[in-house]
Amino acid sequence: MPDPGLLLILVAAIGIGWWLGRMERRHYRYHGRRLHRADQLSRDYFVGLNFLLNEQHDRAIETFVQALEVNGDTIDTHIALGNLFRMRGEADRAVRIHQNLLARPALSIEQSEQVQLELAQDFMHLGVLDRAERLLASLSADCENDQTRNAARRLMVDLFEREKEWQAALNVALPHLIRHHSTLRSAAAHWLCELAEQDIEQGSPGGARKRLKQAMSIDAGCVRANWLNADIEHRAGHYRAEIRFLGRIREQDSDMVPITLAPIERAFDLLEDEQGLIDFLREQLAHAPYVSFVLLLAERLRQREGAASATALVSEQLQRHPSLRGIDYLMDLYLQQAVDDEVAHLSLLKRHTEQLMAQRSRFRCKSCGFQGDRLHWHCPSCRRWGTIKPITGLEGE
Ligand SMILES: [Zn+2]
Known part of the structure; x- marks a missing residue:
């Protein structure tokens, strides 16, 4: 797949080329005296293209930014270049470009709001969360464009989630967003569970129950609430x-x-x-027939009725649902009854199955594949809620 950053530079380059062409056509029609400026821009444009072709992406971007005047025709290209810097992990440069844009009188209200939204994302990338929050709060309240206002609210929710300010995230998401976003419904139920956990720790089970009831009303599938x-x-x-x-x-x-x-x-x-x-x-x-349940039942039967009942149960389940842990348990049962050479052979086999089991994780994220040995309600890798589940099959449950 092509590098998205490179694609953006190409798009920006094409945009500048188109703009230069348009400017020159206008010039020939109306303003003969501006030819010199257009020539200069064309030169910068080809210098930038040359850097691009030589894979000097940073210098290409710098040249394109310098070549562009900020006016009504090029604002989108400037915004795209700022976003490109942010995507490349250079959010401080993105801030400079977007702040420079904001200072221009050529911006319409809609464009100004779009630039503020980008600037808020630059600040979030830089970790300057208070400045991002101020911009987003103002856009969420006053923005004229529905799409930009909802995007600002969505970012605000991300910001509060990152800061673990669950109630603040709920305050933004519940009245405005969860109707349209199923992933946000699941997330909101988990934020309520986070608050319920705090209630439980502070000895307030009544408060926790109320929050869990609300969590279930938002997302009936919220396992964590139960x-x-x-x-x-x-x-x-x-x-x-x-x-x-x-x-x-x-x-x-x-x-x-x-x-x-x-x-x-x-x-x-x-x-x-x-x-x-x-x-x-x-x-x-x-x-x-999860293997943990099979093994617990087998062990209780062994204690009450003897090894034969446990062996019969596990053997029957293994035929229907093969499982490494089931085989390991069965070997334990055989070892208890083994004599002479059988003990050494079974012990060797058991060591191998134990090694295989030791290399396996117990949980996996269904969204991104992250694996671990303990349950996380919030995936540390893809940051989605409720996507980590026990691993099933031959090597798991
Ligand atoms: Zn994940």
């Missing part, structure tokens, strides 16, 4: 209610079921309800 409701019930010692909330996650997103196993096991143990746990696990396996 996950946190379960946490609130656990802290209050209401283990049946905890299990009920965790059970709802299966209806929301069956891919997330594996994360519920550990707290469900803990809740049944605190209730001292072994039979309840076994019934729950059997029922779950009929829906989705």
